[in-house]
Amino acid sequence: MSGADDDRPVDPVTGYQTTGHNWNGIIELNTPMSRIAVWALVLAFLYSVVAWILLPAWPTGNHYTRGLLGLDQGAEAVDGYRQIHDARQGWMARFDDPDFAALAGDPAVMAEAGPAATRLFHDNCAACHGDDGGGGPGFPVLSDGYWMWGGDPATIAETIRVGINGTDPDTRISEMPRFDWMSREERAILADYVAGLPAQSADPGSPAAQLFADNCATCHGDTAAGGLDNGAPSLADASVIYGQDAETVNTTLWAGRHGTMPSWSGRLTPAEINLLALHVLRLSQGRATP
């Protein structure tokens, strides 16, 4: 092919002969096959052959070559999970059946568990409740010490486990009913009244106060302070879920509310739930790093 005695033109720059092809001015050099390319191909092929020998590689009908290393990705994944799990088990096991008071009082355990709890909270709860438990419209503040369902760690753990209006069979159930049957005026004065409760500017002798006592006190308490552990929040404190301006309250009254807190029983282990309960408690006490 590359005999020098034929009449194919030579490229003046490189001194190489061309292939003699010419496509409207495009020509090609008859450069011999690059050695490096051939060696690279051989090397890459050797790498592949080694990989095929060591790893599962070629199908053989209903089976495949297993490879000398005998690797199985399912087993590897389970293995990896076990290792991490075991590494955690040292301190995590203490949260299986918690004595919250003892745990919270043990600085060594909390030093290990604290950062892990923060991550768990960020990964599972922060999307709704905020990183620091600061809540947002529709999602209650967890860091303020006001509770709908109770604030001791065992109760918080139960709330997390079963959820509120969630999917767990034991889920907590709560509903702010619709008061769409009230007249527009009644709702309006009631809304003003409720909006004034936190600042204690509501008039206890007004007709609105009477409406409240008749319709609302069963759930929210006679003094609107909640605390009946039925999911109805205090309306007299600074903590709000949806908003306690007259307009939002009016919407709440007209349309009702049905907040949903997912049940975590199927997704987190009991130890993780207990850990989170302690974390939430410490958030509300200003003691956890958010």
Place this chain on the structure above:
Amino acid sequence: MTDTLSLRERRIGFFLAILLALLGLTMAAAARHGAMAVHGVIAMAIGVALIFLIAGSLYDPDADPARKDRYYDAPTQAGIFFTLIWAMIGMGAGVWVAALLYWPEATPLWPATSFGRLRPVHTTGVIFGFGGNALIATSFYVLQRTARTRLADAISPWFVVIGFNLFCVWGVTGYLMGSTQSKEYAEPEWYSDIWLVIVWVTYFVLYMRTLARRNEPHIYVANWYYLAFILVVAMLHIVNNLALPVSLTGARSFPVWGGVQDAMIQWWYGHNAVAFFLTAGFLGMLYYFLPVRSGRPIWSYRLSILSFWGITFFYIWVGSHHLHYTALPYWVQTLGMTFSVMLLVPSWASAGNALATLNGAWHKVRDDATLRFMFVAAVFYGLSTFEGSFLAIRPVNSLSHYTDWTVGHVHSGTLGWVAMIVFGAIYTIVPHLSGREAMASPRAVEWHFWLAVSGTLIYVISMWNAGITQGLMWRTYSENGALAYSFLDSVRAMAPYYLLRTIGGALFLAGAVVCTWNCRKTMRAVPMGGSASDRPLSAQTPPRRPFDAEPAE
């Protein structure tokens, strides 16, 4: 357009336009509502517009008989026009979705503007709209010149260009309405897929017929690549899109494949879309425009052969590297990984062949921004294929998968390689078709070059950082066995990179806008007269032999 067609061709075109309008009417009437009806209306509108366009010329004088002594470049010109339009749409959508990732709360309360619907507008707009039109336009141009013959007929190139763009428009408008098959890079629904098959077969037949009439004993490398692109894309498209429509009057369908087989078919398609759409065709472009622009011979014919067959053979195997550590059996992953590593050799052989071709023309690379586009394309082709083979190694992929490293790799390939070679080709073709020596504004080409290079570097480097940061944050455990970072931490850490990416993308888009402006200006400028050698062989005095006329420097 119509003055380049003979009276008979105009009548055929008129008939086809009526068929298209009827097809659209039938679709709209059958579906009555939803995406398919809208698409019917779009097809009908285009059909009616073409009817009017052609009807007006049915009784005009016949086309100049001397046109047969020329290459048929009108479809190429139209294709370049569409390339630039789609560049604006696709890259505009890219910058928009990039901005949405930084300011997610800026999403308007209108479903068509949500990230999920705009993202495929971006990918379809750039890959098929921008890349596809560039491939079709340049393939006609290159084919005629390397075969030294005119396109086999004048109707089918128009059918291909218009039909292909109708497919792109159907795709993009469908996503905005929420119509998608949910297969990445194959989102359009069943009727669009069937339409594309018709267009593609026409394209293939046209290519083969023209090639069969060639006046050259050998088929030039560029044509091997274009043919591989056309042929393999047809095969991939048909197999991956096999689906059963829910009804013939609606846009929805179910794929015939299920479970992990479906995933494997999808990524066999997906990766070969990269290989044969985003690589093979553009290598064809490189193999033509690089030697033409640099005036240098292809460095090694043998290396071309090694690369072509290596790329074609190895690529077909590697789709499974997109499914590492999934339900796909381990052995399939091993094969994907090893073939990806072997694939590096022919890929680098191509890149090396291109760079070695520039030997003896480095002064031109320095002075000519157009040639520099091609040079940068070859370099990024080398970089992104090296990166690809590296990412295909399972343990590396366990770090990079699901992260922005993949997005960085994608755009080092698409911005650095695909878009650069397209712009290099455009800057070579457009003056040529306008009968000019150079673009209207060479300074604007220079500006475009630097905008494109800096945009690409900012984009790619920020995504590398983003991806590696994400990957490491997700897998770091503290010594007590708990994750060191929450997912939210890793999302927050992305903010600066996403902002940078948006800026880089905006620079790149700005370059494309400059290019469009410059092309328009060039096409409108007074022609200076085409070169006499740029004719089919049948219309030429004996061709000059290589180097004969090359004046000594």
